[in-house]
Amino acid sequence: MNASACKDLLLRMADDELIIAHRHSEWTGLGPLLEEDIAFSSIAQDKLGHAQALYAIMHEHFGEPEPDTQAFMRNESAMKCCHFVELPNGEYDFSLMRHFLADAAEFVRWTALTQSTFEPLAKLALKIRGELKYHLYHAQTWVKQLGAQGSEESHARMQSALREAWPYALGMFEPSDADQALITDGVFVGELEIYQQWLSFVTPTLTEATLEIPTGVDPVYGGRKGYHTEHLQPLLTEMTEVYRIDPSAEW
C-alpha cells in the first residue's frame, strides 16, 4: 500500500470533519429552535469524533503526531480541508444547505470506504456510516420541508443557498495526485467516482424540494493543496487559542 497516498486521503477527510465540526458548533446556544440547537451541537460532536478517529489512525499506522497536535498546532497552509467547510455559517438556510450537501458527500464516501482494503479505515467506515444516517435524516427533512412545504420566502432562501453553496460543494471532490495510487491499492475509489455517486444521491432530494440544481458552474478548488479562504485562519486562531496558551491544559 502507498503510505503517502493513504495519509493524503486521511488528512483531507480529517480536516474537513474538524472544520465543519467547528462551524456546526457555532450554532450551539444560537439555533433558531431548541431542537435545532441540539441537533447542530450533536452533529458537531459526532464530526469532531470522526476527525479524532482519523487523526488517531494516522498516528497509530503512519507515525504522524498525536490527534491534539494535528488538530491544534497546524497553520492554515498545512490544512487540507476544502473551502466549503471553511465558509462562515451565514444564515440558517445556508448552514442547512451546506449540512445537506456535505453530509450526502460524507455518506457516499464512507459507504465506499466500508470496502477499503485498508482495514482500520474500513472498520471505522462501518461505524461512522450508522451515525451519518441521523445527520442525513435531519438535513433531508429540513431541505424538503423548507423547499417544498414552506413559504415562498423559505423556498427562495433555500434556492439562493443552493446557488451560493454549489461551486464550493463541487470543490469537495477536488482531484488529488494520490487518487490513482489509492484506486490501484483498493483503498479508495477516487474523487471522481464519489462526485458521481454524490450527484445521483442529492438530485432526488433537491428535486423533491422543488429546487433547481445549478448548471455550468466551475468548482472551487485549492483547499486540498493548502490554499484557503480568508475565513480559515480566524477560525483556527479561535479554535486553538486555549491549546496554544497552555498545551497541557485540561478542559
Added chain:
Amino acid sequence: MTKEDVIHAIERVTDPEIPAISVVDMGIITDVQVLNDNSVRVVMTPTFVGCPAIDVMKHDVEQAVRGLGVEHVVVDVNFDVPWSTNRLTEKGRAALLKHGLAPPEPFDTLALELEVLNNVACPYCGSHNTTLKSPFGPTLCRSLHYCNACRQAFEGFKPV
C-alpha cells in the same frame, strides 16, 4: 480467577451519561481475556465514535479490575466489533425503560429505516401512538419523542 469474576466486577461500572445501566448490559464490552491471575485484558467499543464518556468508562473499568487484585490491566478501545443497540442485553433494556428511556427494538444493522423512530413505544404508558420530535437529544445516543396518548415528552435510546 475466571472471566466471569472479571465481568462481575465490571458490571458495577456504569455509563456516566446514563447511570442506570452497566457497561456490560450496554454491550460495550466486546472481549475479556484472563491471561493469568495477575493479567487481564478488556476490550471496549464506543457507542458513538465521538462518545465523550469513553475515557471515563475506560478508567472505571480498569479500576474495577484492579479492585480484584490484578496488577496488569490493559483496557483497549477499538472498533473491531462495532457497537449497535442490538448489543443491549435484556437486563439493559429493562434498566433503560425503568429510567424513562425507550429502548430500541432489535433491527437489521444493514438496513436501518429511520421510520422506525416514528412509533417508538412510550416508556410511560406503552402506547405506540408517538411522534419523533428530533433524532438528536441530550446525549449522542438519545432521541426526542412525544407520546400522543399520555401527552408526555420522552427520550429514546436510538437504534444504531
